[in-house]
Amino acid sequence: MTTPPKILVRGSGDVASAVAHLLFRAGYTVLIHESPQPSATRRKMAFTDAVFDGSAWLAGLEGRRIDDLPDLLAALDAHQFIPLTVAGFEWILRDVSPAVLVDARMRKHSQPEAQLGLAPLTLGLGPGFVAAQTVDIAIETGRGHDLGRVIRSGAAAPLTGEPVSLAGHARDRYIYAPVAGVFRTTLQIGDPVRQGQALAEINGQPLTAPLDGVLRGLTRNGVPVAVGAKVIEVDPRGPAAQVSGIGERPAKIAQGVLAALQTYLPNKK
Numbered sequence: 001m002t003t004p005p006k007i008l009v010r011g012s013g014d015v016a017s018a019v020a021h022l023l024f025r026a027g028y029t030v031l032i033h034e035s036p037q038p039s040a041t042r043r044k045m046a047f048t049d050a051v052f053d054g055s056a057w058l059a060g061l062e063g064r065r066i067d068d069l070p071d072l073l074a075a076l077d078a079h080q081f082i083p084l085t086v087a088g089f090e091w092i093l094r095d096v097s098p099a100v101l102v103d104a105r106m107r108k109h110s111q112p113e114a115q116l117g118l119a120p121l122t123l124g125l126g127p128g129f130v131a132a133q134t135v136d137i138a139i140e141t142g143r144g145h146d147l148g149r150v151i152r153s154g155a156a157a158p159l160t161g162e163p164v165s166l167a168g169h170a171r172d173r174y175i176y177a178p179v180a181g182v183f184r185t186t187l188q189i190g191d192p193v194r195q196g197q198a199l200a201e202i203n204g205q206p207l208t209a210p211l212d213g214v215l216r217g218l219t220r221n222g223v224p225v226a227v228g229a230k231v232i233e234v235d236p237r238g239p240a241a242q243v244s245g246i247g248e249r250p251a252k253i254a255q256g257v258l259a260a261l262q263t264y265l266p267n268k269k
Contacts, residue, residue: 004029005099005265006076008092008119012038012063012084015125015141016104017046018250019257020082021061026258029076032063032084033092039225041217041233044189044244050084052220059246069095093118100265102257103129106141108159121265123257130155137264139256147249148256150263164249166237174217175199175207175232177225184221190243191215199232211236216243 004027009020012034024030032047040048043056047063050056055064062081066072073096075083085092093101101119103112106126114134115122124134126141131151138151143164146157163170177183181203193199193209200207200218202225217233225231235241246254 004079005261006031006096007100007102007261008033008096008098010089010101010103011105012046012048012051013040013104013106014042014045014247015106015250015253016102017048017058017063018246018254019102019104019125020047020063021058021246022251022254022258023261024061024079024082028261029079030082031072031076031092031096031098032082033089034084034086036086037220037223039183039219039223039229039231041219041230042189042243042247043218043220045242045247045250047082047084049220051086072096100261103135104257121261123260124156125253125257126156127159128156137260139253139260141249141253143249148252148254148259150256150260152264166235166241169211169236172210173213173234173236174230175210175234177202177227177229177231178207179203179205180225180227181205183219183223183225183231185218186221187215187218189215189218192238193234202231207232209234212238214238214241214243216241 006029020030047056050063050065063084066083067087100121102123104125112128122135123137125139129138131138138156140146140149142157185200197209213234213236216235219231
């Protein structure tokens with residue numbers, strides 16, 4: 001029986017996790033690589049908390065942190081859960097030797113490095129990636145009819161426009177770090193909040209709720225964040241808010257990644 005190709009997904013946020021989830025369910029061997037202290041906010045829609053807790057569940061599938069190479073390789077072969085590691089990226093590339101590298105870190109405000117040649121097939125999700133130049137294939141992540149489009153030549157659309165509006169609120173739903181420092185909070189995702197309520201602090205500087213709603217996104221307590229980093233998201237829809245599971249946009253992006261692999265992956269299963 002043919003061994004499924006190994007897919008290395010960079011990042012554990014909601015988009016990266018949706019990609020890993022779909023590829024694993026499609027039969028691919030999937031590994032997530034993450035930094036030791038990720039600042040992702042939508043942690044109930046992602047595998048991010050496996051970094052901190054050792055395990056996290058998303059839509060019926062477990063992500064489990066493993067940093068020891070023999071255990072990691074055994075988990076990949078067993079295909080019972082998605083391994084997540086914070087081990088050195090170069091070390092993982094060398095010893096796991098993935099057939100596909102998917103950069104799903106969605107770093108909107110920093111230019112992603114060129115990754116062409118790091119694996120037989122490389123994919124980059126979103127702004128900054130140029131197909132056939134920095135990666136083999138780019139995937140469109142901007143909202144609209146092109147969401148999830150597979151790009152074989154040219155760049156993904158640049159970052160433009162406002163976040164999606166929920167109950168009449170767009171960018172004002174978010175709180176960004178006013179200073180660099182350690183994010184501190186006692187709240188949890190899903191907690192109801194009131195406008196003006198103290199939600200967290202960074203280096204003693206309080207962060208207050210911009211409106212009434214529930215916490216959809218919240219950086220993990222104790223994680224260092226850079227100035228300008230998104231750290232809190234309030235969903236004004238209250239009990240109707242989606243704070244867990246796989247969102248519609250990440251699912252569409254993941255479908256684009258799967259389509260690219262099914263079409264362009266050499267020696268595909």
